[in-house]
Amino acid sequence: MISARLRREIRSLYGACCGYCGVCEEDVGSALTLDHFQPVASQGQDTRENLVYCCFACNAFKGDYWPDDPNLRLESDGYLTALTPAGERQIHLLHLNRPPLIRQRFRAQERRLERRTHQELRRELEQMEHRLQRLERLFPFDDEGESSL
Known part of the structure; x- marks a missing residue:
């Protein structure tokens, strides 16, 4: 149990x-x-x-x-490819390349890529903000945009 x-x-x-x-x-x-x-x-x-x-x-x-050794590879289009005969048996037995699963895996990969891209853009934005803050400390400006140097 x-x-x-x-x-x-x-x-x-x-x-x-x-x-x-x-x-x-x-x-x-x-x-x-x-x-x-x-x-x-x-x-x-x-x-x-x-x-x-x-x-x-x-x-x-x-x-x-x-399955003793499935060895599958997920392709970019959501399709699973067998790398060994055991992987072929697993794909066949579990019907792993049925159209709804291929679509679901493809959508999941797109979501992961979107999240990764969003995270990368967020990191770049944070780095740019830090650079800007350093520049503002090095070259201070008043409220009118005039250099106080």
Whole structure:
């Protein structure tokens, strides 16, 4: 039996998003499920290291499959590419390139890029403000814009 505390910990660890396809609770409008990466049928345990927060669809598609080496790469268009035969099996079994997931991953990448760009612009603005403050200390001006030097 998985404790409520461990469920919360796993949910937090995965940021409330599916560990397989990346869809988040806010995308589906409800909590996701827990999956045993190594299935109980294959002696998988109820441990933090073996539990994956995942959406219902991925949990159902995965079933008792136990991927030994998924090796996937997320492309810029949201498509997942397998790097190994095990990755190909995982993509196929979990239907990881179904159109709604590709769109969701693409939108998520766009949001991350927007946040990163916003953060970079904010840092540049802060640096410019610091430079301006240093210049104002070096070359003071009065309220009329006249140099007081």
